[in-house]
Amino acid sequence: MFTARHRLELPSLPKLANPELEAELKGLIDQKTKPLHALGRLEALALQLGLILNTSKPQIIDPQIRVFAADHGLTAEGVSAYPKAVTQQMVLNFLAGGAAINVFARQHNIALKVVDAGVDGDFEAHPDLIALKVMRATRNSLQTAAMNADECIQAVVCGMGLVREAPGNLLIVGEMGIGNTSAASLLLSKLGSLSIDSCVGPGTGLEVNGIKHKTAILTQVLHKHRNLKNPLEVLAAMGGLEIAMMVGALLQAASQRRILLIDGFVASSALLVAEKLQPGVKDFAVFSHHSAEPGHSQLLKLLDATPLLDLQMCLGEGTGAVVAYPLLKSALGFLNEMASFSSAGISNKDAE
Ligand SMILES: Cc1cc2ncn([C@H]3O[C@H](COP(=O)(O)O)[C@@H](O)[C@H]3O)c2cc1C
Numbered sequence: 001m002f003t004a005r006h007r008l009e010l011p012s013l014p015k016l017a018n019p020e021l022e023a024e025l026k027g028l029i030d031q032k033t034k035p036l037h038a039l040g041r042l043e044a045l046a047l048q049l050g051l052i053l054n055t056s057k058p059q060i061i062d063p064q065i066r067v068f069a070a071d072h073g074l075t076a077e078g079v080s081a082y083p084k085a086v087t088q089q090m091v092l093n094f095l096a097g098g099a100a101i102n103v104f105a106r107q108h109n110i111a112l113k114v115v116d117a118g119v120d121g122d123f124e125a126h127p128d129l130i131a132l133k134v135m136r137a138t139r140n141s142l143q144t145a146a147m148n149a150d151e152c153i154q155a156v157v158c159g160m161g162l163v164r165e166a167p168g169n170l171l172i173v174g175e176m177g178i179g180n181t182s183a184a185s186l187l188l189s190k191l192g193s194l195s196i197d198s199c200v201g202p203g204t205g206l207e208v209n210g211i212k213h214k215t216a217i218l219t220q221v222l223h224k225h226r227n228l229k230n231p232l233e234v235l236a237a238m239g240g241l242e243i244a245m246m247v248g249a250l251l252q253a254a255s256q257r258r259i260l261l262i263d264g265f266v267a268s269s270a271l272l273v274a275e276k277l278q279p280g281v282k283d284f285a286v287f288s289h290h291s292a293e294p295g296h297s298q299l300l301k302l303l304d305a306t307p308l309l310d311l312q313m314c315l316g317e318g319t320g321a322v323v324a325y326p327l328l329k330s331a332l333g334f335l336n337e338m339a340s341f342s343s344a345g346i347s348n349k350d351a352e
């Protein structure tokens, strides 16, 4: 139960609107040696990154990936195609450098740390592992709240603290938690007032009957927690420890003017909760890709977001975000390095 004692201090957001800087950036972009608007969405991206970093010469410095891992009590109801043990096994795979996110992170030279937010298993100390286990898996949300108020707030606060101490000005949050597409679907349905059918999908690969079963279970979970309204209470009742930590990480990162490079369905569900808690957080977000998980379309609509890529990916871990990362480098590359019409001595449109 949330009571008056359970208060979460949210970091305040810096103001993004800056008409002078916006005019300067637009002027720079329009003066580059290209037809007007010819770099398409890279131009809007360059403008957004300039406004987030609050400079006309934005640079990405020391980009960071944090992969948050945790288990879900709801997996006892058979909502995932894979067993819960895969969460712990995949954490070991991350630490050994063998997962998709490791490959892409190495490819683009992005620092990666794995966070144990609540995996049902133990790990030996490892330089890339941050141990913040709040509890061993959430409780089964069909029976009771997944987290109590203290646990949920602790997870959000841990996520904030982690980012406060991290270097860099761009953050990718990834996740690993068998069962977490169920938590994301529940959060989307509840916070977006959407029918659960439009928010559920195969996750790691459920077939038609598996999706029917998942939908039936999630319908019951929503009924059990039907009286909740406050986004933090909804997060505690139906979310996950890794999602709660991602919420804290995103809130903190935005408050420090970091670029939030958002992955797929599950990461976007954390952003939705963050946006409900602190409206405006999403303006610091770049949406990397459109996940093939069906609920992501609803979630993107709700957040009024148009992602950069649609590669039919549905993996999580932060993979879609890292794959889109070079587009941000290209946007900043043209802004900072391209010649202008005057510097290159090229005639602009309408010149005599
Ligand atoms: C081997 C393997 C690697 C993964 N990496 C990310 N996920 C993804 O799948 C899980 C969510 O799907 P569901 O809700 O259906 O369980 C999350 O752990 C997510 O990050 C994986 C899943 C598996 C099986």
Ligand SMILES: O=C(O)c1cccnc1
Binding pocket: 181, 203, 204, 263, 264, 265, 266, 267, 291, 292, 293, 296, 313, 314, 315, 316, 317
């Ligand atoms: O898009 C995602 O985040 C996703 C989709 C399926 C499974 N895990 C994550």
